[in-house]
Amino acid sequence: MSSVTSLFQPLKVGSITIQNRIQMSALTRNRAPNTVPTELMKDYYVQRARGGAGLIVTEGTLITRQGTEWEYVPGIWSPEQVSGWKKITDAVHTEGTYIYAQLWHLGRVSHPDAPQQKLAGTPVYAPSAIAARGGKFRFLPGEPGYTTPTEIEDPTAIIEQFRQAAENAKAAGFDGVELHGATGYLVTQFLDSGSNKRTDQWGGSVENRARFGLEVLKALKSVFGENVGIKVSPAGGYNDVGMTLEETLETFRYFISQADQLGLSYITLLRYVPHLDIEIDGKLRATQHDILGSYRSSIKNAKVFLTGAVGAEEGTKLVEEGKIDGAAIGLNHVTHPDVANRIRDGKPLDNVPNWQTMMMGPGDETKWHIGYTDYPAAA
Structure with a gap:
């Protein structure tokens, strides 16, 4: 019997039962010209469905036009996008795998000069008019950083955009949706007291700062x-x-426990990983602490996935100890279309990452398969 057997037990997630406990975590791949999913994207997801992923979560998918640092990320607000995603979900289902759409709003880390933001005809919105430090929009002249956003006048309007995006995801054949509540985007901007200085019902107390994310859910x-x-x-x-x-623990224990009471299919906890940290004024920005140990007890109902460099051995141990229900694997799913099959069969994850094309295809669109669909499966 394989030592990773516990990772390959079926798991009920919401109303579906996935074949194993390995989730393909969302990662930006930047291969959607004019924000519309393509046949090449379909090939990418089908490869990973064939590779044994129990649940695929798509790359971050924009709920409305926004000027992201990644010029070619997909959206889900137009009929053309829904049609493109429908081809992908149908193909993934044919392989016997389930797929969720990760719904994404960037908030203050968009740029007003980005083409999609200009097409939107709206400012860059955020909970408060506070700019994030850093950023680099490589496709804009001078590679500018983040700018000061416009404060959102009525957050319920954006909540409605999320609801409509979910309707579109349903029409596109997705089995569910994941709210992107991580890595400093809009939901986190409302939660964080440094980016949310509102004095109305959407800011101030922990309960008020958590309100936006909970209402979106x-x-x-x-x-x-x-x-x-x-x-x-x-x-x-x-x-x-x-x-x-202290404030991090108070905020996220409250938010996670309240989200859990809504009856979610799962909560994925992203723990600290160095490559997602930034240095500001000579200091690392993150608040490093034990993510699983700090928040696992706040989750009573939803399934728990852990992500952030979780390997097969550690994931197996944590499942067997009852600390998580499954492992969400990101980077290795980029470089190995058959992560789950390799883990099951005891084969190494030995494909070498192409760092130049990890998040962004080559300038020539005809070469976008490089570092995307050209990673080999194990023999």
Whole structure:
């Protein structure tokens, strides 16, 4: 019997039962020209479905036009995008795998000069008019950083955009949706006291700062019922978020426990990983602490996935100890289309990453398969 047998037991997640406890975690791949999913993207997801992933979570998918640092990320607000995603979900289902869409709003880390933001005809919005430090928009002249956003006047309007995105995801054939509540994007910006200085019902107290994310989850559940998950990263760091340890623990224990009471399919905890930290004024930005140990007890109902360099041996041990229900694997799913099959068969994860194309395809669109669909499966 394989030592990783516990990772290959079926798991009920919401209303579906996945074949194993290995989730393909969301990672930006930047291969959607004009934000519309393509045949090449379909090939990428089909490869990973064939590779044995129990649940695929898509790359971050924009709920509305936004000027991201990645010029070619996909969206889910138009009929063309829904049609493109439908081809992908149909193909993934044919391989016997389930797929969630990760719904994404960047908030203050968009740029007003990015083409999609200009097409949107709206400012860069955030909970408060506070700029994130850092950033680099490589495709804009001068590679500018983040700018000061416009304060969101009515957060319920963006909650409605999330609900509509969920409707579109349902039309596109997704089995569920994951709210991107991690790595310094809009949900985190509301949660974080450094980026949220509002004095209305959406800011101030922990309860008020948590309100936006919880209301978004309720909106998503109105469409997908129990098939709604969320990813959170309490350590902060990336995109200039992070609070004191005391405030971090208070904020995220409250938010996670309240989210769990809504009846979610899963909560994915992203623990501290160095490459998601940034240095500001000579100091690392993140609040490093034991993510699983600090928040696992706040989750009573949802399934728990852990991500952040979780290997097969550690994931197996944590599942066997009852500390997690499954492992969410990101980077290794980029470089190995058959992660789960390799783990099951005891084969090494030995493909060498192409760091130049990890998050961004070559300039020539005809070569976007490089570092994307050209990683080999094991013999």
